[in-house]
Amino acid sequence: MRPRMTSSHDPVPALLAKAETLVEALPYMQRYAGKTFVVKYGGHAMGDPEAARDFAEDVVLMKAVGINVVVVHGGGPQIGAMLQKLGVESKFVGGLRVTDAETAKIAEMVLAGSINKEIVGWIAGAGGRAVGISGKDGGLVICEKVLGKREADPNSGIERNVDLGFVGDPVKVDRRILDTLTQDGIIPVVAPVGIGADGHTYNVNADTMAGAIAAELGASRFFLLTDVAGVLDKDKNLLTDLDPAAIEILQQNGTISGGMIPKLETCVKAVEGGVDAAVILDGRVPHAMLLEIFTRRGAGTLIRR
């Protein structure tokens, strides 16, 4: 039997609060229905099963209110753990994993295999329909080999060019496979693995892959879920709004480092390539995306042109 209201005309306060929350969300639902959101779910944000469940619920709710959601996921820490287990050494140069043929095979196995299907499973558990693919499927992402990165030799200090192996840069995104899935009510879940015109498999930084897809789709929002509240200033305060010029200053004065450098470069490329706004969010916060999309409060760092 359905739970009934009390006989009083005043609804129970907790229920009234729920109704008010839904009403607060209404203008946002109306604004975003039919729009495309690309969500990059980072490997660091994935650790906790409860957070993963919240993430999947957010994605399914977004789809249910008419937003076309595309998920692109990472898995750097999970690839690292597998490589370690298999006794394969790994290193990063300029934020990218040096990827020989063996590493490329293992990265594809972890990204397009276990992680991709795990996320599809979480979305199914939340009542959504997802299909997991990689950038190789349907010719979604064509890559060119990244030519190399400069690195100082630890002994001599002399800079040299390091060949990164099978690391790819997306040069062409064919959106048709995403449109087909989306039009059928399916949430595409994309692993950051691409294919070259040479037929080789390329390991792609997940932020870069997500940004290229978001730009091609002309997404209204590009969310990047990570393990910090957003972009922080030198005193660790959250920077709520940034534009490309402000990001250049942060890069020059050394406020950002490590994985945040390629992340912000991707955001700048995406907003300059037609995405309305990119938002860096803390994926460990329960329902971070819903708070950002459907409330007046917002969260994380919003990047616009």
Ligand SMILES: Nc1ncnc2c1ncn2[C@@H]1O[C@H](COP(=O)(O)OP(=O)(O)O)[C@@H](O)[C@H]1O
């Ligand atoms: N100014 C900054 N503000 C926030 N995070 C920063 C900043 N500079 C560097 N970082 C680092 O960037 C990391 C996020 O990038 P990354 O590790 O690549 O995340 P993910 O794996 O989720 O893509 C943070 O955990 C933090 O250590």
Ligand SMILES: CC(=O)N[C@@H](CCC(=O)OP(=O)(O)O)C(=O)O
């Ligand atoms: C070339 C390159 O570095 N590829 C990344 C792909 C995964 C990734 O980017 O995952 P996160 O978003 O969790 O960091 C890697 O091998 O780790």
